Amino acid sequence: MKHQDGEAWCRKHLADQELYQLLEKVDLDLAEAARWAGCRHCGGKVHRADYERKPRGGPHWDQRFSFCCAQEGCRRRCTPASVRFLGRRVYAAVVVVLVSAMVHGLSADRVRWLREWLGIDGRTLGRWRHWWLETFRRSRFWKAARARFLPPVEERTLPWSLCLRFVTERRDRLLDLLGFLAPLCGPVVGPVS
Numbered sequence: 001m002k003h004q005d006g007e008a009w010c011r012k013h014l015a016d017q018e019l020y021q022l023l024e025k026v027d028l029d030l031a032e033a034a035r036w037a038g039c040r041h042c043g044g045k046v047h048r049a050d051y052e053r054k055p056r057g058g059p060h061w062d063q064r065f066s067f068c069c070a071q072e073g074c075r076r077r078c079t080p081a082s083v084r085f086l087g088r089r090v091y092a093a094v095v096v097v098l099v100s101a102m103v104h105g106l107s108a109d110r111v112r113w114l115r116e117w118l119g120i121d122g123r124t125l126g127r128w129r130h131w132w133l134e135t136f137r138r139s140r141f142w143k144a145a146r147a148r149f150l151p152p153v154e155e156r157t158l159p160w161s162l163c164l165r166f167v168t169e170r171r172d173r174l175l176d177l178l179g180f181l182a183p184l185c186g187p188v189v190g191p192v193s
Protein backbone atom coordinates (compact mmCIF):
# COMPACT_ATOMS: atom_id res chain seq x y z
CA MET A 1 0.00 0.00 0.00
CA LYS A 2 1.25 3.46 -0.86
CA HIS A 3 1.68 5.86 1.99
CA GLN A 4 -0.91 8.29 0.65
CA ASP A 5 -3.55 5.58 0.53
CA GLY A 6 -2.65 4.64 4.08
CA GLU A 7 -3.03 8.20 5.21
CA ALA A 8 -6.43 8.44 3.56
CA TRP A 9 -7.39 5.21 5.32
CA CYS A 10 -6.39 6.68 8.68
CA ARG A 11 -8.25 9.95 8.11
CA LYS A 12 -11.37 8.17 6.98
CA HIS A 13 -11.55 6.03 10.10
CA LEU A 14 -10.87 8.98 12.36
CA ALA A 15 -13.99 10.65 10.99
CA ASP A 16 -16.17 7.54 11.07
CA GLN A 17 -18.96 7.92 13.65
CA GLU A 18 -20.29 4.43 13.05
CA LEU A 19 -16.91 3.01 13.91
CA TYR A 20 -17.03 4.75 17.28
CA GLN A 21 -20.45 3.27 17.97
CA LEU A 22 -19.16 -0.14 17.04
CA LEU A 23 -16.19 0.17 19.39
CA GLU A 24 -18.53 1.08 22.21
CA LYS A 25 -20.57 -2.05 21.55
CA VAL A 26 -17.44 -4.21 21.57
CA ASP A 27 -16.42 -2.74 24.91
CA LEU A 28 -19.88 -3.49 26.30
CA ASP A 29 -19.46 -7.11 25.22
CA LEU A 30 -16.04 -7.31 26.83
CA ALA A 31 -17.50 -5.84 30.02
CA GLU A 32 -20.38 -8.29 30.02
CA ALA A 33 -17.95 -11.20 29.64
CA ALA A 34 -15.88 -9.87 32.54
CA ARG A 35 -18.98 -9.58 34.71
CA TRP A 36 -19.89 -13.20 34.03
CA ALA A 37 -16.36 -14.37 34.72
CA GLY A 38 -16.38 -12.76 38.18
CA CYS A 39 -13.42 -11.77 40.31
CA ARG A 40 -10.06 -13.04 39.03
CA HIS A 41 -8.64 -13.21 42.55
CA CYS A 42 -11.35 -14.96 44.54
CA GLY A 43 -14.03 -15.93 42.03
CA GLY A 44 -16.57 -13.75 43.80
CA LYS A 45 -19.32 -11.73 42.17
CA VAL A 46 -18.43 -8.34 40.81
CA HIS A 47 -20.37 -5.11 40.76
CA ARG A 48 -20.26 -2.44 38.14
CA ALA A 49 -17.91 0.36 39.20
CA ASP A 50 -17.13 2.41 36.12
CA TYR A 51 -14.73 5.25 36.37
CA GLU A 52 -14.55 8.48 34.50
CA ARG A 53 -12.32 8.95 31.55
CA LYS A 54 -12.30 11.95 29.34
CA PRO A 55 -10.41 10.99 26.23
CA ARG A 56 -9.60 13.85 23.90
CA GLY A 57 -9.78 13.68 20.14
CA GLY A 58 -12.54 11.53 18.76
CA PRO A 59 -15.81 10.67 20.45
CA HIS A 60 -16.87 11.91 23.86
CA TRP A 61 -16.53 8.70 25.79
CA ASP A 62 -16.44 9.43 29.48
CA GLN A 63 -16.86 6.03 31.14
CA ARG A 64 -14.37 3.22 31.27
CA PHE A 65 -16.28 0.04 32.10
CA SER A 66 -14.98 -1.49 35.29
CA PHE A 67 -16.02 -3.75 38.17
CA CYS A 68 -15.35 -4.20 41.84
CA CYS A 69 -15.36 -7.52 43.67
CA ALA A 70 -18.30 -7.75 46.09
CA GLN A 71 -16.55 -10.22 48.37
CA GLU A 72 -15.71 -8.91 51.85
CA GLY A 73 -11.94 -8.92 52.29
CA CYS A 74 -11.22 -8.89 48.56
CA ARG A 75 -13.02 -5.97 46.94
CA ARG A 76 -10.49 -5.78 44.19
CA ARG A 77 -11.06 -3.82 41.05
CA CYS A 78 -11.29 -5.62 37.76
CA THR A 79 -11.18 -3.63 34.57
CA PRO A 80 -11.85 -5.56 31.38
CA ALA A 81 -9.88 -5.11 28.19
CA SER A 82 -10.99 -2.26 25.98
CA VAL A 83 -10.88 -1.44 22.31
CA ARG A 84 -11.61 2.20 23.11
CA PHE A 85 -8.99 3.13 25.66
CA LEU A 86 -5.32 2.43 25.23
CA GLY A 87 -3.83 2.05 28.69
CA ARG A 88 -3.62 5.34 30.53
CA ARG A 89 -3.54 7.48 27.45
CA VAL A 90 -6.04 10.33 27.48
CA TYR A 91 -6.81 9.91 23.81
CA ALA A 92 -9.05 7.18 22.45
CA ALA A 93 -7.11 4.09 21.34
CA VAL A 94 -8.22 4.47 17.75
CA VAL A 95 -6.86 8.01 17.69
CA VAL A 96 -3.52 7.00 19.20
CA VAL A 97 -3.07 4.14 16.76
CA LEU A 98 -4.18 5.90 13.59
CA VAL A 99 -2.54 9.22 14.32
CA SER A 100 0.73 7.56 15.36
CA ALA A 101 0.64 5.56 12.16
CA MET A 102 0.13 8.70 10.12
CA VAL A 103 3.07 10.63 11.40
CA HIS A 104 5.83 8.88 9.51
CA GLY A 105 7.47 11.48 7.34
CA LEU A 106 5.63 14.13 9.29
CA SER A 107 4.99 17.21 7.20
CA ALA A 108 4.22 20.64 8.60
CA ASP A 109 0.90 20.42 6.83
CA ARG A 110 -0.07 17.24 8.58
CA VAL A 111 0.99 18.50 12.00
CA ARG A 112 -1.19 21.58 11.48
CA TRP A 113 -4.14 19.39 10.55
CA LEU A 114 -3.70 17.23 13.64
CA ARG A 115 -3.44 20.27 15.85
CA GLU A 116 -6.48 22.00 14.43
CA TRP A 117 -8.74 19.03 14.06
CA LEU A 118 -7.85 16.81 16.98
CA GLY A 119 -5.99 19.22 19.23
CA ILE A 120 -2.86 17.06 19.27
CA ASP A 121 0.38 18.98 19.50
CA GLY A 122 3.90 18.05 18.47
CA ARG A 123 4.94 17.17 22.00
CA THR A 124 2.11 14.70 22.39
CA LEU A 125 2.98 13.14 19.05
CA GLY A 126 6.57 12.82 20.24
CA ARG A 127 5.47 11.09 23.41
CA TRP A 128 3.31 8.64 21.46
CA ARG A 129 6.14 7.90 19.11
CA HIS A 130 8.41 7.22 22.04
CA TRP A 131 5.76 4.96 23.58
CA TRP A 132 5.48 2.82 20.43
CA LEU A 133 9.20 2.59 19.80
CA GLU A 134 10.29 2.03 23.40
CA THR A 135 7.53 1.00 25.77
CA PHE A 136 5.39 -0.98 23.36
CA ARG A 137 8.31 -2.56 21.55
CA ARG A 138 9.80 -3.82 24.80
CA SER A 139 6.50 -4.89 26.34
CA ARG A 140 5.91 -8.50 27.25
CA PHE A 141 2.73 -8.29 25.21
CA TRP A 142 4.54 -7.41 22.01
CA LYS A 143 7.41 -9.83 22.58
CA ALA A 144 4.87 -12.64 22.77
CA ALA A 145 2.60 -11.37 20.00
CA ARG A 146 5.09 -10.44 17.30
CA ALA A 147 5.88 -14.10 16.62
CA ARG A 148 2.54 -14.54 14.91
CA PHE A 149 3.42 -12.13 12.11
CA LEU A 150 5.26 -13.48 9.13
CA PRO A 151 7.25 -11.86 7.71
CA PRO A 152 8.13 -10.03 10.94
CA VAL A 153 6.68 -6.57 11.52
CA GLU A 154 9.23 -3.80 10.93
CA GLU A 155 9.61 -2.41 14.46
CA ARG A 156 11.26 0.86 13.53
CA THR A 157 8.07 2.06 11.85
CA LEU A 158 5.57 1.03 14.50
CA PRO A 159 2.62 1.32 14.60
CA TRP A 160 2.41 2.00 10.88
CA SER A 161 3.97 -1.37 10.02
CA LEU A 162 1.47 -3.06 12.31
CA CYS A 163 -1.45 -1.20 10.74
CA LEU A 164 -0.36 -2.42 7.33
CA ARG A 165 -1.02 -5.97 8.47
CA PHE A 166 -4.59 -5.01 9.23
CA VAL A 167 -5.27 -2.38 6.61
CA THR A 168 -8.08 -3.03 4.20
CA GLU A 169 -11.15 -1.10 3.29
CA ARG A 170 -13.20 -3.13 5.70
CA ARG A 171 -13.98 -1.52 9.01
CA ASP A 172 -13.84 -4.81 10.88
CA ARG A 173 -10.15 -5.15 10.07
CA LEU A 174 -9.46 -2.00 12.04
CA LEU A 175 -11.52 -3.57 14.77
CA ASP A 176 -9.26 -6.63 14.58
CA LEU A 177 -6.26 -4.38 15.08
CA LEU A 178 -7.79 -2.69 18.12
CA GLY A 179 -8.85 -6.08 19.42
CA PHE A 180 -5.28 -7.28 19.00
CA LEU A 181 -4.07 -4.34 21.11
CA ALA A 182 -6.88 -4.64 23.67
CA PRO A 183 -4.90 -6.78 26.17
CA LEU A 184 -2.60 -3.78 26.54
CA CYS A 185 -5.56 -1.81 27.81
CA GLY A 186 -6.49 -4.06 30.66
CA PRO A 187 -7.10 -5.76 32.88
CA VAL A 188 -5.94 -2.97 35.09
CA VAL A 189 -5.56 -3.45 38.81
CA GLY A 190 -5.82 -0.56 41.20
CA PRO A 191 -6.78 3.05 40.59
CA VAL A 192 -6.09 4.44 37.17
CA SER A 193 -5.89 8.10 36.42
Ligand SMILES: [Zn+2]
Nearest residue numbers: 039042069074
Ligand atom coordinates in the same frame (compact mmCIF):
# COMPACT_ATOMS: atom_id res chain seq x y z
ZN1 LIG B 1 -12.55 -10.96 44.77
